[in-house]
Amino acid sequence: xxxxxxxxxxxxxxxxxxxxxxxxxxxxxxxxxxxxxxxxxxxxxxxxxxxxxxxxxxxxxxxxxxxxxxxxxxxxxxxxxxxxxxxxxxxxxxxxxxxxxxxxxxxxxxxxxxxxxxxxxxxxxxxxxxxxxxxxxxxxxxxxxxxxxxxxxxxxxxxxxxxxxxxxxxxxxxxxxxxxxxxxxxxxxxxxxxxxxxxxxxxxxxxxxxxxxxxxxxxxxxxxxxxxxxxxxxxxxxxxxxxxxxxxxxxxxxxxxxxxxxxxxxxxxxxxxxxxxxxxxxxxxxxxxxxxxxxxxxxxxxxxxxxxxxxxxxxxxxxxxxxxxxxxxxxxxxxxxxxxxxxxxxxxxxxxxxxxxxxxxxxxxxxxxxxxxxxxxxxxxxxxxxx
Amino acid sequence: xxxxxxxxxxxxxxxxxxxxxxxxxxxxxxxxxxxxxxxxxxxxxxxxxxxxxxxxxxxxxxxxxxxxxxxxxxxxxxxxxxxxxxxxxxxxxxxxxxxxxxxxxxxxxxxxxxxxxxxxxxxxxxxxxxxxxxxxxxxxxxxxxxxxxxxxxxxxxxx
Numbered sequence: 001x002x003x004x005x006x007x008x009x010x011x012x013x014x015x016x017x018x019x020x021x022x023x024x025x026x027x028x029x030x031x032x033x034x035x036x037x038x039x040x041x042x043x044x045x046x047x048x049x050x051x052x053x054x055x056x057x058x059x060x061x062x063x064x065x066x067x068x069x070x071x072x073x074x075x076x077x078x079x080x081x082x083x084x085x086x087x088x089x090x091x092x093x094x095x096x097x098x099x100x101x102x103x104x105x106x107x108x109x110x111x112x113x114x115x116x117x118x119x120x121x122x123x124x125x126x127x128x129x130x131x132x133x134x135x136x137x138x139x140x141x142x143x144x145x146x147x148x149x150x151x152x153x154x155x156x157x158x159x160x161x162x163x164x165x166x167x168x169x170x171x172x173x174x175x176x177x178x179x180x181x182x183x184x185x186x187x188x189x190x191x192x193x194x195x196x197x198x199x200x201x202x203x204x205x206x207x208x209x210x211x212x213x214x215x216x217x218x219x220x221x222x223x224x225x226x227x228x229x230x231x232x233x234x235x236x237x238x239x240x241x242x243x244x245x246x247x248x249x250x251x252x253x254x255x256x257x258x259x260x261x262x263x264x265x266x267x268x269x270x271x272x273x274x275x276x277x278x279x280x281x282x283x284x285x286x287x288x289x290x291x292x293x294x295x296x297x298x299x300x301x302x303x304x305x306x307x308x309x310x311x312x313x314x315x316x317x318x319x320x321x322x323x324x325x326x327x328x329x330x331x332x333x334x335x336x337x338x339x340x341x342x343x344x345x346x347x348x349x350x351x352x353x354x355x356x357x358x359x360x361x362x363x364x365x366x367x368x369x370x371x372x373x374x375x376x377x378x379x380x381x382x383x384x385x386x387x
Numbered sequence: 388x389x390x391x392x393x394x395x396x397x398x399x400x401x402x403x404x405x406x407x408x409x410x411x412x413x414x415x416x417x418x419x420x421x422x423x424x425x426x427x428x429x430x431x432x433x434x435x436x437x438x439x440x441x442x443x444x445x446x447x448x449x450x451x452x453x454x455x456x457x458x459x460x461x462x463x464x465x466x467x468x469x470x471x472x473x474x475x476x477x478x479x480x481x482x483x484x485x486x487x488x489x490x491x492x493x494x495x496x497x498x499x500x501x502x503x504x505x506x507x508x509x510x511x512x513x514x515x516x517x518x519x520x521x522x523x524x525x526x527x528x529x530x531x532x533x534x535x536x537x538x539x540x541x542x543x544x545x546x
Contacts, residue, residue: 020544033544040539123546172546239545298411345544368409 011127015351019335023345030374031345032362035172037237037318042285045236048277052270059269063261065093065245066272072279073245077230081204081215083223089250092257093267093275097202097244098124099260100229101166104198104246105132107255108164116157117166118149120173120321120352120359122200125166135161140355143323146312147176151185158189164196167216170203170316173352173361175297177207177315180214187219196252197226202244203317205235205286208294211315217247224249227256234317235286236278243267243275293318296364296371303375307382318365321349325358327385335360341384342377391420395430397530436529448493448522449500451508452486454515463487466513475503486518497521 002009016033023029040046064070070087078084085091094100101124105115111133117125119138126136139157141147154165165186169178178186190197197216204213217226231244246256300320304311309322324334331348338344347363349356364371390410394401403421407414424430439446453470457463463481467488471479478491490508494500500519509517525533 014546016544016546020542023543029543031543034541035545036541038539038541040537295409295411299408347544351546372408 007130011130014123016123016347019345019347019351022336023339026339026343029339029343029345030366030370030377032364032366032371032374033345033347034363034365035319036239036365037234037289038365038367039237039289041236041238041241042278042282044285045238045274045278045282049270049274052273057269057273061093061266061269061272063257063266064089064091065267066269066276069093069272069276069279070245072276073247076279077228077247081201081213081218081228083215083218083228083247085247086250090247090253092246092253092260093272094229094231094244094246094260095264095267096233096242097200097229097231099242099264100227100231100244100246100256101125101198101200102128102132103256103259104227104229104248104252105129105134105164106259107252108196109134110163112161113163114159114161115164115166116154116162116195118147118168118171119354120147120171120349120356122168122172123351125168126353129166134164137162138353138355140353141174141176142355143310143312143321143359147171147174147321148178148182149186151182151189154186154189158193158195162193162195164198165190166198166200168200168202170207170213170314172203172317173319173347173349173356174312174321175314175317175319176312177211177213183214183216184219187216187222190225191221195225197222198229199226200229202229202231202234204230206290206293206318207316208290208297209315213316227252232275232278232282236282237285237289238275238278241271241274243271293364296366296368299368299371300362300364300375303371303378307375307379318363320362320364321356321359322362323359327382331357331360338378338381342381344374344377344381389420391417392424392429395421436531438533439525440533443495445496446493447495447497447500448491449504450520450522451490451492451504452482452518452520453488453490453508454486454517455488455511455513456515457487458513466511469511470508473503473507475500475507 070091073091074085074087105128109132114135114137115129116137116139118141129136137157139153141149199216201215207213217223217228227246227248229246233239297314301313304322311320311322314320331350335346335348346360349359394406403414403417407417455466467479470490475492476490477493480489482489492500504517504519
């Protein structure tokens with residue numbers, strides 16, 4: 001007898017997982033396959049968690065999260081994204097954005113409802129939609145369009161069963177952002193077709209070249225139909241803390257809260273205290289890290305250009321997503337051969353959906369020294385292949 | 388602060404080429420800027436930050452709080468610079484509060500430092516009193532940790 005549910009059986013293992021096992025078994029690998037900052041959490045934030053422990057902050061908090069943290073989130077979101085939420089009933093503190101996505105989907109989907117999202121995309125979207133009983137409907141985005149999601153493409157994909165549009169800009173793995181003009185058209189479309197929007201804006205603090213991040217939640221008429229997901233992981237180098245938040249109209253947050261209170265109860269108390277410190281006083285640390293990412297991005301973009309790898313200049317997050325299709329490899333073959341011959345780990349684009357075929361994801365959240373070294377090795381690899 | 392200056396102050400030895408790559412300027416411009424700073428005194432000098440306990444476990448560092456009588460002409464400046472000239476003296480600061488000058492002195496033994504205080508420093512006319520305190524241990528020196536116990540580990544592949 002099959003002991004697993006049919007949905008779980010149906011979900012493939014993450015492509016990243018297999019690759020991880022191989023990289024793990026090798027020595028002296030330079031990994032550009034890591035989707036998290038290479039900075040340890042700034043000390044003042046860590047110290048805030050230690051202080052919270054010293055004061056005995058070890059009990060449950062309110063299901064929604066500490067009132068002070070919710071206030072800090074309301075203030076932060078209003079400053080950064082230009083939309084105000086009531087900390088009493090429109091903000092929920094979650095265990096990372098990953099929990100937020102799961103809650104949001106489970107709260108709004110009925111079996112068979114379709115969810116539109118752009119691809120290549122973060123690895124969890126399709127499986128999380130399936131687990132929530134929905135049907136994943138990816139919309140491919142293309143290098144030629146700088147991986148922008150066009151409202152026209154969404155419109156074509158809409159069916160009577162479409163309930164939700166899931167957005168992630170800046171995008172992991174492409175580093176794409178969405179121009180405000182396109183965002184406005186998408187908002188109109190969502191209103192016309194009565195779609196809910198779940199927007200994962202975890203990389204919103206990491207945009208470069210003075211490009212401002214715009215949230216769809218801040219556009220006119222959208223707050224009522226948007227669940228905005230964000231957290232401290234990427235901006236403040238706090239990935240392992242697992243602390244995120246969801247903002248939205250009170251009925252949707254209320255629905256998510258029902259699941260959260262039974263499944264999770266609350267995010268860890270002392271970590272919520274540290275998140276207050278991050279949101280209220282983390283700006284200078286963030287700025288320093290962002291400046292470093294920007295320098296590294298310029299470097300990796302220059303190197304990709306020198307090596308003749310077509311790419312879209314990344315405007316956000318900390319990834320570049322060059323094409324390797326012209327070399328006659330599949331993404332996986334390229335990543336495997338590069339790993340075995342030159343000990344550089346990149347993630348095959350197919351880990352981020354079928355439309356990632358022909359690409360590799362290269363994270364530049366790594367020291368300049370390692371980036372230099374890694375790209376020299378990639379250059380050697382390409383050179384040896386030619387001769 | 389200028390990005391290049393910040394790197395020069397904080398980073399380990401870097402070649403002009405490495406510095407140029409990090410700040411995104413051509414190498415000649417980096418060299419030219421450094422030359423200018425050296426000339427106008429923005430950059431005073433370069434030195435390695437040594438781990439004294441490995442180098443000389445007997446090294447003694449004294450922090451001396453000195454009260455002095457300021458002079459009508461020049462206030463504390465002349466007397467401070469007189470003290471600073473002794474080669475035993477590493478740093479001299481004019482302070483607010485209960486004393487005037489903070490003098491950092493290094494020596495190879497307690498006796499050597501004591502002799503300096505007794506025979507050189509406290510015998511200067513303008514010096515009213517010295518309170519000498521000795522370093523017991525060092526945790527951070529010029530922005531660099533003596534013992535780096537922090538290991539930051541990431542998985543080799545992550546989504």
